[in-house]
Amino acid sequence: MDNKMTFNQLTLKEALDGLADASLTIEELYRDLNLAIKEKNQFYNIYLNLNDQAEQQAVLAQDTQLKGLPIAVKDNFCTKNLPTTASSRILENFIPQYESTVTDRLQKAGGVIVGKTNLDAWAHGSSTETSDFGPTLNPRNPQHLPGGSSGGSAAAVAADLCLAAIGSETAGSIRQPAAWCGTVGLKPSYGRVSRFGVIAMASSTDSPGVIAKTVEDACLVLDTFAGPDPRDATCKPEVAPKFTSFLDQDIKGLKIGVIYHDLKGLEETNEKLAQELAILSQLGARVEKAEALDPHYAIGVYTVVQRAEVSSNLARFDGVRYGKDRSFFGDEAKRRIMLGTFTLSKGYSEQYYNLAQKVRTLYLNDFAKLFKKYDVLVSPSSPGFAKKLGASASSPMFGELEDMLLEASSVSGLPGINVPYYQDPDSQLFLGANFIAPMWREDLVIKVADAFEKNSKWNTWRNR
Amino acid sequence: MSKQNIDQKLVKHVAELAHIPISDAESQQLAKDFSQTLSVVDQLKSADVSQVSTTHQVTGLKNITREDKVVEGWSFTQAEALANAPHVQDGFFLVPQVLNAEDN
Numbered sequence: 001m002d003n004k005m006t007f008n009q010l011t012l013k014e015a016l017d018g019l020a021d022a023s024l025t026i027e028e029l030y031r032d033l034n035l036a037i038k039e040k041n042q043f044y045n046i047y048l049n050l051n052d053q054a055e056q057q058a059v060l061a062q063d064t065q066l067k068g069l070p071i072a073v074k075d076n077f078c079t080k081n082l083p084t085t086a087s088s089r090i091l092e093n094f095i096p097q098y099e100s101t102v103t104d105r106l107q108k109a110g111g112v113i114v115g116k117t118n119l120d121a122w123a124h125g126s127s128t129e130t131s132d133f134g135p136t137l138n139p140r141n142p143q144h145l146p147g148g149s150s151g152g153s154a155a156a157v158a159a160d161l162c163l164a165a166i167g168s169e170t171a172g173s174i175r176q177p178a179a180w181c182g183t184v185g186l187k188p189s190y191g192r193v194s195r196f197g198v199i200a201m202a203s204s205t206d207s208p209g210v211i212a213k214t215v216e217d218a219c220l221v222l223d224t225f226a227g228p229d230p231r232d233a234t235c236k237p238e239v240a241p242k243f244t245s246f247l248d249q250d251i252k253g254l255k256i257g258v259i260y261h262d263l264k265g266l267e268e269t270n271e272k273l274a275q276e277l278a279i280l281s282q283l284g285a286r287v288e289k290a291e292a293l294d295p296h297y298a299i300g301v302y303t304v305v306q307r308a309e310v311s312s313n314l315a316r317f318d319g320v321r322y323g324k325d326r327s328f329f330g331d332e333a334k335r336r337i338m339l340g341t342f343t344l345s346k347g348y349s350e351q352y353y354n355l356a357q358k359v360r361t362l363y364l365n366d367f368a369k370l371f372k373k374y375d376v377l378v379s380p381s382s383p384g385f386a387k388k389l390g391a392s393a394s395s396p397m398f399g400e401l402e403d404m405l406l407e408a409s410s411v412s413g414l415p416g417i418n419v420p421y422y423q424d425p426d427s428q429l430f431l432g433a434n435f436i437a438p439m440w441r442e443d444l445v446i447k448v449a450d451a452f453e454k455n456s457k458w459n460t461w462r463n464r
Numbered sequence: 465m466s467k468q469n470i471d472q473k474l475v476k477h478v479a480e481l482a483h484i485p486i487s488d489a490e491s492q493q494l495a496k497d498f499s500q501t502l503s504v505v506d507q508l509k510s511a512d513v514s515q516v517s518t519t520h521q522v523t524g525l526k527n528i529t530r531e532d533k534v535v536e537g538w539s540f541t542q543a544e545a546l547a548n549a550p551h552v553q554d555g556f557f558l559v560p561q562v563l564n565a566e567d568n
Contacts, residue, residue: 322549323550326485358519359511361513
């Protein structure tokens, strides 16, 4: 460790080890963290609200699994007595009266919520620029966007304003900001983690997950809250595996298919990825090109399904029981609610909604076929580096186009993980790889991602 | 299938269905946005879906229920239920009037 390093820059694992062998105290860690938050939070616009009890809670949590370490939480998870806005004006003054399952279990395991992070309002977007409370800046390069919708959580990790963060993904909202901010982003299978207490967006694909500095850290956090929940009927009833048990495994003989390798416009990202994937071949995995169904269709599937589910889920915001009335919806929310209402309306639902759900079946069938031949599939997480501030105004479809490489796996419910694989020496921005596996096979993505990360030089924290 | 023509009249009708108040200028912009989005969605029409049915959920789970009993801590007290309501009277939510005298 170099002398200029501060304790908030540790990985979660390093901090746990430090607290265990008493080379670090929780007070020292929070002292550095609080200084960093004071210095950076306003500029990058990462936390919408901070938990002023965080350090006291941490001191009391020293005998727990996560030992009071500071975790950032996306502001669409209901946290009892801590404001929860979903970055919307409508919920500006909303104080939940109950705790989401994820944050409840996280805190019981000794994770301390350091604050609630910015997102695209209602998680509608891939830039964090459509937040009703202003954009978050990318800590790698503040001229650029952090991605989204979990942009605040990814930025909190990249800026060392937490040791790990909770995000949620509907189609790319964990993995894409993780890629743009140069962090790890783990989206479990749909149904692996409870959605109870998460402000609903698209109920058939919403998946809570983790943004962290390393694959190992992501597993340490996911271990605290994955698994069945009687309050979410879509949760898999079987107990979740211990995700940390899939670290440091041999990947010899695993078959890895590289998908989307010949897409137009991705020549540079794909070429750099192909170079880095040599790491996996050297570890004994068999890496070869695979042919997947054109991801362009997934844009249409996701757009239709997401808007339809949004129009239904956001109907509850009527200004009667909580929040302000519907005139306070921002432009993006209005667009999505109305388009969803339209595609579900009589005369149009066959043409749009049912057609989209049929094409969704084509993706499920295509993945089933691919996974007969391959254990894991990989592609870039995003077509390129983080876009500049202002880019999201370029098209009402900005997010869908940026998330194109992740949408097919999202609408199919598959587990996926982003791992950084290249950093541009000039812009400091990252490219990330997305590893996916069959439903419920987080073990495979973790094994491969962990081996890939530990043998590459693209993890900022591990290789500082 | 023909291309969907989205005009301001249709947008205003949808806004009414969705209870979203919008201005004239907004309805004009939204009509443009809708057309742009739907032209991308129209790519779906070139996919061959003749052999498949719809997928609405991916977990394969069916008929998930829990025992019908009250669990302590899972329900709101009246005070908690009303805590975030903007307008409350005598322990009730106050709602906008929907019936007029001539409806009687």
